Amino acid sequence: EPEVTQTPSHQVTQMGQEVILRCVPISNHLYFYWYRQILGQKVEFLVSFYNNEISEKSEIFDDQFSVERPDGSNFTLKIRSTKLEDSAMYFCATKTGGDSPLHFGNGTRLTVT
Amino acid sequence: RKEVEQDPGPFNVPEGATVAFNCTYSNSASQSFFWYRQDCRKEPKLLMSVYSSGNEDGRFTAQLNRASQYISLLIRDSKLSDSATYLCVVSPIKAAGNKLTFGGGTRVLVKP
Numbered sequence: 044e045p046e047v048t049q050t051p052s053h054q055v056t057q058m059g060q061e062v063i064l065r066c067v068p069i070s071n072h073l074y075f076y077w078y079r080q081i082l083g084q085k086v087e088f089l090v091s092f093y094n095n096e097i098s099e100k101s102e103i104f105d106d107q108f109s110v111e112r113p114d115g116s117n118f119t120l121k122i123r124s125t126k127l128e129d130s131a132m133y134f135c136a137t138k139t140g141g142d143s144p145l146h147f148g149n150g151t152r153l154t155v156t
Numbered sequence: 157r158k159e160v161e162q163d164p165g166p167f168n169v170p171e172g173a174t175v176a177f178n179c180t181y182s183n184s185a186s187q188s189f190f191w192y193r194q195d196c197r198k199e200p201k202l203l204m205s206v207y208s209s210g211n212e213d214g215r216f217t218a219q220l221n222r223a224s225q226y227i228s229l230l231i232r233d234s235k236l237s238d239s240a241t242y243l244c245v246v247s248p249i250k251a252a253g254n255k256l257t258f259g260g261g262t263r264v265l266v267k268p
Contacts, residue, residue: 074253144245149199
């Protein structure tokens with residue numbers, strides 16, 4: 044079964060550093076998402092991306108965050124200057140169509156020290 | 157009122173018993189509904205989509221009540237492996253790139 048692949052599985056970084064989280068979507072999926080989950084809390088929407096542009100973003104997704112699909116395969120989330128409160132599990136998710144379910148990658152655990 | 161609300165549990169269920177729980181949503185225009193399960197520190201995995209007429213997948217039955225704005229999940233003949241957190245997911249519109257909102261999850265513990 045095709046799957047969404049995320050790298051790295053765990054990233055440790057110092058406060059103020061930039062991080063890039065990577066995702067390889069399922070090949071025929073057109074809609075890409077980033078979610079995050081702080082330990083013990085709910086899964087929170089960050090951003091959705093379709094046709095090479097952001098479709099929707101949450102209040103969490105401020106100027107420190109950006110997404111792009113630089114080479115037509117990878118879908119990346121960049122955090123420019125990490126804060127302690129950015130420590131969380133970041134999930135990439137993709138789907139085929141407007142009302143189809145999301146398929147999640149196995150996540151990147153980001154630890155900001 | 158939260159967009160998507162779930163009883164956090166835990167629901168302690170004897171093996172072989174039936175358990176059911178609901179998820180309420182605030183946006184009456186919501187169109188798509190899903191149940192996911194999440195194991196500790198793992199990614200959410202799709203359990204089933206929820207259709208207007210209700211649907212069943214093996215031991216799992218999902219229902220949608222639009223009038224009262226909730227969806228439900230029923231698990232029959234519970235197995236130890238059903239222990240997980242069950243996440244309700246709601247999408248407001250069937251549009252490209254629309255946000256899907258997660259509930260906080262209902263924790264189910266199946267015990268021998």
